[in-house]
Amino acid sequence: MKKLIFVIMASALLLSCNRENENMYENDLSDIATVDNSAQSTKFFLNLDNKERLYTMVSDLRYYRPKDGQRVIANYVILSNKSDTSTYNHDVKLIDVYEILTKGIFRIKPVQQDSIGNDQIEIRQMWIGSDYLNVEFSYPGYNKIHFISLISDSTKTYTDNKIHLEFRHNANGDYPSISKWGMASFDLRSLQSNATNDSLQLVIHTKEYRSTGDNTYSMTYKFNTPSLVSARKISIPKNAEKAY
Template sequence: MNRTALRIAFVSILLSAVACNKKEDHSLGAFHIDIATVIPTGESGYRLLLDNGKQLWPVATDVYYLPSDDQRVFVNYTVLSGRQGNYDHYVKVNDIWNVLTKKIIGPATEHADSIGNDPIIINDAWIGNDYLNIDFLFNYGGVRPHAINLVTAPKPAASVPDTIELELRHNAFGSTSQRLYEGFVCFDLKPLQRADTDSVILALKAREGEETKRVDLVYRYNQMLVEARLTTPIPVVSSNEYY
C-alpha cells in the first residue's frame, strides 16, 4: 500500500476521535477533519472555505501543498485562534490531500466511448458550497485507473419542472474485479445555475448492477451547510486509482 493509502487508512481509524474535537478547542493536541474548497492567495498561499461558510487561514503547516483554483480537499487541521479579521480561524494544517474534483460533462450520448456504463454504488450524496459530493463504491481493479464522471441525461416526459437529470458513470476499462472499494468525488454545480430561479432539482442516477438508483437533491445556489459534514470514513483507495 502506498504512503497516501496508509495515511488515509490511519485517518479513517481516527474519525471517531474527530467528533470529540469539534468544539472550539485551541489545544495543539486537538484536530479536525473537514471537506473544504481551496482558494489560492498569491504564488503559493491559500485559504480554505469549509462547506458551512467558515474561512480558515493556514498560518502554519506540516506539509507542502501547491494550491489550485476550486480544488476540493480533505484537510486535517488544528485551530490556533478565534476569529481574526475576515477569517473565522487561523489554523495549522497537519495534512491535506486533494479530492477528485470535476466538471459535469454531457450529454451522455456524446461521450459513450469514454464514460462507460459499469456498475457504481452511491453510498451518500449531498451538496455543499456549490459542489455535489458523492461517496461511492466501485469494483476497483485492473491495470489502469478507472474513470468516474457525471453526465447530463435526457429528461423523461413526466419529470418535474426545473429538474436536471444527471448520471454518475463508471468506466472500469475491462476490469473483471468484483471487490468493492470506496471512493469520493466532487462535481462543480455552478454551471447549472439559472438566472430565473434560485434553485433547481437534481435527479442523480447510477447503475447499481441490474438496477438503477435515483437520489433527488435540491441545489440552492451559494448556500452553505448549517454544519460541515463528513459522514463516511475517508476512502482508503485514493483518487490515484480513479479519475
C-alpha cells in the same frame, strides 16, 4: 554534574513538547473545503462548505501547493480565532489533506457514450454543499485507473420539470479484486442559468450493485447555501483511491 542537569532538562522539554503536540492533534478537525490559492502558494485559504474561511498559517505538508478551486478533505487544528472584522475566521495548522476529484458537469454526445462508461458502483453518500454535488463511493478494482463523471444527456427527455443528471463510472476493464474508496465533487453552478428562482430540483441517476435498473437520488439545489454536512462523518479508509 552540569551535563547531567542539561540532559534532564532537555529530556523534560522534549517530553513536554511531545505532550503538547499530542494534545494539539487530539483537537484536530476534518472538513470538506474548496481551496482559494490563486498564487499557488504554500499558505492559502480554505473555504469550508459551512461558509467558514480558514488560513493555513502552518502546515505539516511543507511543499503542498494545491491548485485554486481544488476540493479537499482537510485535517487541521485551529491555532487562533479572528475578529468579526477579519476576512476569515481562523488561523489553522494543516495536518493532512485528501484531494477530492473535482469536476464540472459533462454534456455528453452520443459518440462519447462508450468512453464515458456505465459500470456499476456503490454509492455511500450523496449530498449538495457549497454549490457542489458531493459523492462518496466505492468499487472493486485492481491496477487500472477508473473514471468518474457527472453527465447531462440531452438525448433523454423527462416531463417532471426537474434536471436529470447521471453519475457515471468507467472501470476501464479493471479486474474486480480489491474494494477501493473514492470521493468526487461536481460544480453545479452552470445549472443556475436554467433557474427562475434560487433553487433547482435535481434527480441523479446511478447504476449500482444489487440493483437491476437505475437508482435515483432526488435533491434540492439551493444556490449559495451553507452545508451542515461535514467530513467528520467520513473516515478516509486505507483503500482510498484516486479516480479521474
